[in-house]
Amino acid sequence: MSTAHLTIRTAALADAELLHRTCWLELTLEFVELRLKDVLRRNARGLAWGVVVEIGGEPVAYGQLDRWGERGEICNLVVAEAYRGHGIGTALIDHFTEIAAGNGIRLLEIGAAASNPRALELYKRLGFVEDRRVRLNLDHGEETVIYLARRIA
Numbered sequence: 001m002s003t004a005h006l007t008i009r010t011a012a013l014a015d016a017e018l019l020h021r022t023c024w025l026e027l028t029l030e031f032v033e034l035r036l037k038d039v040l041r042r043n044a045r046g047l048a049w050g051v052v053v054e055i056g057g058e059p060v061a062y063g064q065l066d067r068w069g070e071r072g073e074i075c076n077l078v079v080a081e082a083y084r085g086h087g088i089g090t091a092l093i094d095h096f097t098e099i100a101a102g103n104g105i106r107l108l109e110i111g112a113a114a115s116n117p118r119a120l121e122l123y124k125r126l127g128f129v130e131d132r133r134v135r136l137n138l139d140h141g142e143e144t145v146i147y148l149a150r151r152i153a
């Protein structure tokens, strides 16, 4: 599979049901809707960007950029299982890097559970460097989360 035919676009509330089915089966539909409503509300104030990756008209990935002053945090990154390992995650991170650069964000951060070494390896390969470790509850009880950061040129 090549990423040539994928579309990256702003997420809408109407994406909730399909995203729930393709990417977030472990969450309730209500929770997915709340997540999208929250990002749309903050997007209107220039504080967050939620994007969907579509292939053949179907949403197959989601990611979000939250702004905290001059810092931006990429979060809630997920690619539907059947589509992983084909460059979609990388395309999303590149997309957020462009949004960040165009919106005065100087430092881009991304966090992953210490128990998710493949995601951490990917972020390091894309130039992110470990910054700090925190204990957080990412839906499965408290665990160590590693935050990595990369300066925006």
Ligand SMILES: CC(C)(COP(=O)(O)OP(=O)(O)OC[C@H]1O[C@@H](n2cnc3c(N)ncnc32)[C@H](O)[C@@H]1OP(=O)(O)O)[C@@H](O)C(=O)NCCC(=O)NCCS
Binding pocket: 077, 078, 079, 080, 083, 084, 085, 086, 087, 088, 089, 090, 091, 111, 112, 113, 116, 118, 119, 121, 122
């Ligand atoms: C992590 C994730 C977003 C990366 O997206 P992706 O489209 O698979 O990433 P890319 O194709 O651009 O890059 C591939 C690299 O991602 C990493 N990766 C992490 N988890 C992976 C998975 N389950 N399958 C394939 N690649 C994965 C690997 O480093 C892989 O490189 P490799 O094949 O040389 O090992 C995606 O795999 C995913 O949704 N995983 C489950 C949810 C998750 O862990 N989210 C991140 C929370 S911080």
